[in-house]
Amino acid sequence: MIGISKFVKKRGKKIGLPPGTPVFVGERKIEKAKITIIDYDEKQFQEKEGKTIEECFPFKDTPTVTWINVDGVHQVDIIEKIGKHFDLHPLILEDIMNTEQRPKMEDFERYIYIVLKMLYYDEKEHETKIEQVSLILGENFVISFQEMEGDIFDSIKERIRSGKGRIRKMGADYLGYALLDAIVDKYFMILEKLGGRIEELEDKLVNDPRPGTLHEIHRLKREMIFLRKSVWPLREVINGLERGESSLIQKSTLIYLKDVYDHTIQVIDTVETFRDMVSGMHDTYLSVISNRMNEVMKVLTIIATIFIPLTFIAGIYGMNFKFMPELEWRWAYFAVWFVVVVIAIFMVIFFKRKKWL
Amino acid sequence: MIGISKFVKKRGKKIGLPPGTPVFVGERKIEKAKITIIDYDEKQFQEKEGKTIEECFPFKDTPTVTWINVDGVHQVDIIEKIGKHFDLHPLILEDIMNTEQRPKMEDFERYIYIVLKMLYYDEKEHETKIEQVSLILGENFVISFQEMEGDIFDSIKERIRSGKGRIRKMGADYLGYALLDAIVDKYFMILEKLGGRIEELEDKLVNDPRPGTLHEIHRLKREMIFLRKSVWPLREVINGLERGESSLIQKSTLIYLKDVYDHTIQVIDTVETFRDMVSGMHDTYLSVISNRMNEVMKVLTIIATIFIPLTFIAGIYGMNFKFMPELEWRWAYFAVWFVVVVIAIFMVIFFKRKKWL
């Protein structure tokens, strides 16, 4: 089950500290931060695994697009050095390290700061996990922060390396868009996974519902709450970018952002539809179970109802009165059996007619 | 049952590709794309079945209205050639081929791109199916893309051929309107079908409810979710057109678009009403079933309740005590029968009085 801890922000470490103090809040998912630098324009391309963060600073002032990707956000010194060199507001540094942020977008004129949630399905633990991704989009650089190494941006790196598509011809804003697009695409994969699980659960519901099914429905419901919480603010974030109020985003990129926005809406739509479905499944489960229980009780009650009057008849002839003429009759015993069988048959027919059986 | 697959977008094929790459996403519904060209103005009219897409290009620059209808969107080459010739944005080509789009409208100044969902009722499989229709509305041309051949635009073709109505006198924007109108009209037919099924189901609910009925209610509920998902964005689409912000749409056409908009609102209204009704049916079903079950249990329990005390009486006189004066009495046996019958009658009357029977 998705623990409650996913919803409660553990901020205890921070209470009482002055604002803007970068403190890592979250679960450490990686040993040592890893820095990758990709620098390109239409004609040239350079890729470099940074040992120290200082190696990426010279790229800042080149006219080419520079993409600095940092995997791991728990090392205060790295974050602080980047902050200093790129002249970022202290609150941003704090937000990057606090992995419990709500998705948001902030425009600082010289750069745009974006926090997002990336979802991925942990095949081993069979649950949806979450990772925070921060993007800083400047004039000619993009800095991305992930909590751990992942393959989500691999296809973009590949596209830059190969020079396929229009990415090498466009600026840093297009790179920012491409990163957002990759993250939103990931949501679709999570939705497919969830869709598959819903379908499976529905089959179970119709063919073999049991208490465990209810449990799974609740689990799905909760994952849906979880998903919603990540997706709704995402919409605002991308809408904020797509409105085109920042001078950092060129007009030609806006249409691409509009496209990501449409995808986000589609994700939200699907999440809402799933929610409706899962809610419906809960109701269905309850009525299926209650129907079934009722059927059982009905059959049992019918059995009792048939035998209770018969037992009464047997009881009558078990009485010890001196004067009971039937007791002396030759065929009385067989007559009783006959009567009993007739009554039983009659009752069964009656119940069948009434569609009670 | 409408499979979950209708709701989950299968985008797997696309993950990682650069945006704007047209890839067919969906179910291939037709073998080979079919191209029809209709070219007309008030005085002349020309209709042509295009073998290759190139045949329709000369029409682009004529002052007459040109309508190119493409049935089948899975052939990348055709879509790309059209895109090149009409100078369409790569994202549009991608959207045309991705049949999992959410209805939307985008204004590219030189042309308007519209994606819609067309619904039709598959009589064979007894379910509502969905098809994506894309429209590109330019200065003097309209390009429409359908997933497969259909008869939905036949009446419009007929009207153009015969010159009836005002369609031949108006521009490409009016043609665009006519196509939208035909699609929205189709929704009314689906609603009539659904309305019929709801009515049928209600009859069943009152006269002969059974578990299958519940199943059908759930199916209807789901179709409603499905319908809603297509209809609500449709409203935004048409509202976007009808606001008259595009120079491609003449003022005289706006009132017609307002009319389609009103129809869309009516469709939404009816869908919402249907939803309320189907929800109500679910509740009704549950109370009808539970009432019925209760009735059965009550009758059964009453039968048991009548016989249990009687059996006790028979049990009493089945005891083997030496000194039981009644056993010796001449008419005791018949007295017991009398008492038993009197008690039974009394209980029945009592239960009737209490309206328990």
Added chain:
Amino acid sequence: MIGISKFVKKRGKKIGLPPGTPVFVGERKIEKAKITIIDYDEKQFQEKEGKTIEECFPFKDTPTVTWINVDGVHQVDIIEKIGKHFDLHPLILEDIMNTEQRPKMEDFERYIYIVLKMLYYDEKEHETKIEQVSLILGENFVISFQEMEGDIFDSIKERIRSGKGRIRKMGADYLGYALLDAIVDKYFMILEKLGGRIEELEDKLVNDPRPGTLHEIHRLKREMIFLRKSVWPLREVINGLERGESSLIQKSTLIYLKDVYDHTIQVIDTVETFRDMVSGMHDTYLSVISNRMNEVMKVLTIIATIFIPLTFIAGIYGMNFKFMPELEWRWAYFAVWFVVVVIAIFMVIFFKRKKWL
């Protein structure tokens, strides 16, 4: 029960026809259309039953206020002649004849077109019926279309005839307001009727609930859905007029329209309150019924529970063992009776104490 057909628009007749083709859609409620012309200003007054629609045309160009009332909208020729003479947009003619319109208001500068739903209670069939009323409000004329003859506008005619109130002193816009006011007043009568039925039903619910009551609740619920569907768009219509954007409506009339608007809000308020109440009644019904059923089952089960142990005691002394000392005792039989009675009394007291009885 209000048939589903009230909600599904039967548009089959229209599918495929060019827009703006007036086709009668609906139930024909009258044999032949009836035309009444009332022409007045502060000083003069003229009333005339028009044989043909042409008779009313001369009034168009007089400076006096002309009110043309048409009962019956199924005759295409009449509607078309009016349309031609008053130069109405073809879509309006279509809308007038399509009695399945959603209430709306459209401002065509030279005239305003209003569609409304009028409700009346059919005493014979005990249900709320609906009729579409169209109004065309011009500079100095009002044309009203009703589906059948009715008495709703009689009081207005009377006021014009007698010259009472300010109606004769005001222009066509005030006449339009008066017609709207008469229609909205009718809603209050429907609400009173519904209120009475709700009150009646509540009495039943408390004093004698039965399955039929549930049925009636559902019927009321549905009528409420029905009413809402007519009333909510009405609000937008009147709000549209009251905003005073049309030059056809004088400033002095606006305050009256504001008054009708307030009434509409009051109608909506009451409809919503009724809905809440009827929903509450459904819940109440279910809990009343279930409580009652539970009471019955409890009493029955208590009876069984009292007698089952007693029967066991009787069973014990019905055993045929050779050595059962009690069987020989002189007062054993009476002792058993005593024990049985004591146990029964004790159980009854116990159940009473526990408040189970």
Added chain:
Amino acid sequence: MIGISKFVKKRGKKIGLPPGTPVFVGERKIEKAKITIIDYDEKQFQEKEGKTIEECFPFKDTPTVTWINVDGVHQVDIIEKIGKHFDLHPLILEDIMNTEQRPKMEDFERYIYIVLKMLYYDEKEHETKIEQVSLILGENFVISFQEMEGDIFDSIKERIRSGKGRIRKMGADYLGYALLDAIVDKYFMILEKLGGRIEELEDKLVNDPRPGTLHEIHRLKREMIFLRKSVWPLREVINGLERGESSLIQKSTLIYLKDVYDHTIQVIDTVETFRDMVSGMHDTYLSVISNRMNEVMKVLTIIATIFIPLTFIAGIYGMNFKFMPELEWRWAYFAVWFVVVVIAIFMVIFFKRKKWL
């Protein structure tokens, strides 16, 4: 129970009358209207019980603030005379006498018309009652209309008489504010009453729920619907005043109106909280009752379940077979008792273990 009649507007008397005709609609709560005139400025003060309405007219043109309070709105002549003298719009006169108005505020430039609902708790009939209060706020006069004599404005009168506070130093707008404030304060008293009743009901719910409790919950629910209907429009009314668009309200008074507005929001907040609570109580009641019923049924069924197998054993040894070895055994009878007791004890322990008892 709050009758439905509180929700249905009895407008029958008015149907068909020209608008602006003042007709008393409501329940007559007082014999003869009573008129009080208070005239003051910072230095002077005059109070007068008006015999006829004409007595108050001379005060109109003095520069002092004049407050005319009319208790009883059923006398058409008084209302009409005031209307004429103060030059009020006929629709206002109609609204004053129609005590079924929805709260609203209308700005007629020279004066502001306000209708409100005042609530009071009728200790005798144990229910919340409603009274309509109309205020007309002019340059230097305020006219207030109440349905009957009440003490709600007494403290304000007292403050004017004594010259305490700032009321004597301020204008008519401040007096208007003071009246509004007094009315809104009354709502808090109603809320306290309701809060007390909710608390009481909750105690009952936990300690001794019974069908009557459900009835009371429904009654509270309905009173809440009732309250909401009065309070929500009140908010719009005061918001309308507080926006400061009228020149009749001085800037220094706006902050006081803002204060009343905050109080109104607080009332709405509390009403909504109460609604949530009462809804929750309904659910709690149902689960408490159903739990209890289930407990009863369980205990009863357990008793039956223990004795039925025992009765079977007794039945076995009641059989009359010739060859039943046990019957001859010396201690068989006692053995049976032993077995019976052991089985019973075992079952009780088993049920206890399973936590069924």
Added chain:
Amino acid sequence: MIGISKFVKKRGKKIGLPPGTPVFVGERKIEKAKITIIDYDEKQFQEKEGKTIEECFPFKDTPTVTWINVDGVHQVDIIEKIGKHFDLHPLILEDIMNTEQRPKMEDFERYIYIVLKMLYYDEKEHETKIEQVSLILGENFVISFQEMEGDIFDSIKERIRSGKGRIRKMGADYLGYALLDAIVDKYFMILEKLGGRIEELEDKLVNDPRPGTLHEIHRLKREMIFLRKSVWPLREVINGLERGESSLIQKSTLIYLKDVYDHTIQVIDTVETFRDMVSGMHDTYLSVISNRMNEVMKVLTIIATIFIPLTFIAGIYGMNFKFMPELEWRWAYFAVWFVVVVIAIFMVIFFKRKKWL
């Protein structure tokens, strides 16, 4: 249980008093008000425990930032003196002393008045308690009012004393922000507490649900209602500040306020998620309990159903007919036992097959 009294405003003391009269409304939580004065700028720092309120007045006109913290708001004289010296509006004084205020923010140009609710968890009484905090933010002073002494602002005092962070370099607006931030941080602690309790409750729900669990769910539900009521208006308050319309707040502080605003949104998000979860728990509880009860009833009924037919068989051979051939048979008795056992086994198998057991 959180008493209803938390929701009903006890305003009885105030009814009828002129507005702006400061009267203490609430529960007195402290004996004597305590005044602390902190005065600082970048270079100097001064802290002082004020004996009388007059001691803090000289600080008003210094250019340094002055923070006056008053613990205890029940002493009218102190509040009035502050009001007089700092020239505060009488309504503010009233609001400070009325601890039942709804959170709000009011801009009086020369100063901003803010009322907030601070939550803290009372470990002794195991419930969330509420305290009202008022802030007055002027050009170079901040006055804060708490109901009782608390440690919430201690870390801020510490930061000022030590000169850590940027607080000493910034103005009064930053101090105001720091106080707000401390209060909002407190909400996260309450949420963690609540989250822990929800988690605990969920464990109970799955492992050992009982009526007490329902009670606790209701309690949580109510605390949630309570929390929401404090949090939602808080959002408006901070949004009002963050919009930057007041000249008292410098641009550089706005970004910090935006940060607090984000935190508030996060708090609201979490509260809403918790609400969804607790609602879900209620449903789960009901289905768990009902499932369990059904299981019990089913098992009991099955036991009865097995024995009732067996008892019938025993009853048959307990009959006293003269001619019952079986009675004479040698092995009849054992045959009966055999039949009885076979029937019982058969029924158990049958029920197992049907998955009823």
